[in-house]
Amino acid sequence: MSMILSSTGFAQSMTKTDPFLFPPFAAAAPASAKDRALGANKSGPIKIFKHDPTRFDVTSCGSGQVRIVPGSTRSITRPFSVSIAAWSSSVRIGQLNYRVGSNSSIQDLIRLTYLQKRATVEKLMARFAADAPTRGGFSFDLCQRNEMLLKKGNQLPTFRKTGTTIVGLVFEDGVILGADTRATEGPIVADKNCEKIHYMAPNIYCCGAGTAADTEAVTDMVSSQLQLHRYATGRESRVITALTLLKSHLFSYQGYVSAALVLGGVDITGPHLHTVYPHGSTDTLPFATMGSGSLAAMAVFESKFREGLTRDEGIKLVSEAICSGIFNDLGSGSNVDVCVITRGQTEYLRNHQLPNPRTYVSSRGYNFLKGHTEVLSTKITPLKSKVEAAAEVDAMEE
Amino acid sequence: MDIDLSAPHSMGTTIIGVTYNGGVVLGADSRTSTGMYVANRASDKITQLTDNVYICRSGSAADSQVISDYVRYFLHQHTIQLGQPATVKVAANLVRLLSYQNKNMLQMGVIVGGWDKYEGGQIYSVPLGGTILKQPFAIGGSGSTYLYGFFDQAWKEGMSKDEAEKLVVKAVSLAIARDGASGGVVRTVTINADGVTKNFYTGDSLPLWHEELEPHNSLLDILLASSSPEPMST
16 A cells, blocks of 8 residues: 655555545546556545556655555654554455555545555454354464474473372282472472362362473363262262273373373272373373383382282382472472272371472571561551442442 | 473284184283383283174274274164174275264274174275275284284184284284384284183283393303403503
8 A cells, every 4th residue: 555645745546446545545547556646746645546456656746755565664753653554554455455645645645545544453453253164172373383484493481390200009909109299490499388289078189290381181070070070870989981081081181181190999899000191191000100200119119019009009100200309300309199099998198298398497597677678658448448438339239 | 301291092913813713812912102101011902892893993082982982882882783793804994984974183003803604704904994804814903014924824723712812922923022012911802602712812922932042152251261351451
């Protein structure tokens, strides 16, 4: 679209042929599409005409004029050129190109550009809204784009992972689950004492590794589904039910829900221990480890596990495995949580071991003396007046 | 070293299905890996579809588990509607339909084997892409590349049950010896008119192949035998 900002009053008169144009400009007579009379001197109100859609350039005549070509950055008056550039680009997307010649004031032209732009954008939006069908569920459209960006070298933004050691083992009376308590955001410890053993049912607990949000959300969701199922059936939940719900959810998200879980529980059919991977595959094992510290913990299990451990032996082995992860894996740390599930009873031993106490504590304590902080200003608002004001509002009426 | 623990769980596997006079023998190793880490060293890759039909899974663990679950469900319905046990052909075709129609999203190759009263023991191979092939014997998985020549030489028609089982165990252990992505124990499932028998061969009961034996006449023996134990000095 070409525009002329002219202080000399030059104008190009050209007509609009598009119904999109504003009424004030509807009456102009048609002119040739290539009419870019340089220096033609015609006066009159702002007129708009349709130009060659592939290019919009500018005629310039006289001084104080703006030359604008597609993508051009040259301008004379900065505020005006900004609006022109915005206008040009929106027009370009919409494939509506106009050229304007005028000898009116800058204000008029700015108003015109704004109105034009808004109308263009509205038309575009209507067109796009009609194209896109409403869909539910996860849209994988942007996944290809993300992969392409990764290949180009961009980094995905990091999210909080639990960088974890989680373990589970089956002992003579049931199942013991263990987890560390460190939550990391890249290299920083976001939470020194988080809970990674999540409740699923009174007899089923689930340790989660991977993205903290994903493990929380997926275990909460399945826990609710299990509760509803218990109401519907009137029976205690089974571990295999939780497993199927988790596995089908994770599979349908094709690994994008980054939750690696150790699911354990005791139900009417006996003790069960399963691992669930982010892509939806599961394994059923007598002892299992997951998370970044899984190799360290598995080493302990492989050397010391045997069938038919007693409760104390089991707790001790689980704690050893978690400690191995805490001390040898950078992504795991802080304390050891243990959960013992047996037929009819579950014990959640939160912070069963604290092998990382804070070693330096100032003996003098921390005290902040008066006068050490500068008070810049004081404002006192009595809350009484606010409460009274609220009471005066009428109650809702039917 | 970078062990990518979030890589999809894949079963770089060896799976075998062999017909014999009266039934079939299915065999598989037991290693499931995520990248370079062995996530499960004792997995069971031979999954039950019905009482008389089993499936050996290879490829992506998640994909093959989900497809097996769907097929088990459909076969259960089909059995109820039919009023008699489903045939192996139907089971294999259900697997094939799901595999072919979702070929863009799935990555798995399976072997379906079983026994029914119409055709006896049958083996159907459903590799990547969703083809279905009825064969007297089938091999699949990453370790199967080392077994084509072996089977060409060792396979024969009309073996007995023990011969067939020995063949399967020998073949899987050969593949385990040569393929890094296969390992653990060898599981076999024998299906015939009498029912199903499952067997399990631990690593130490498998025959050793030549590269696994003690090295003889190595340079180390010569050095240690001689009087100077430390050839290098600081």
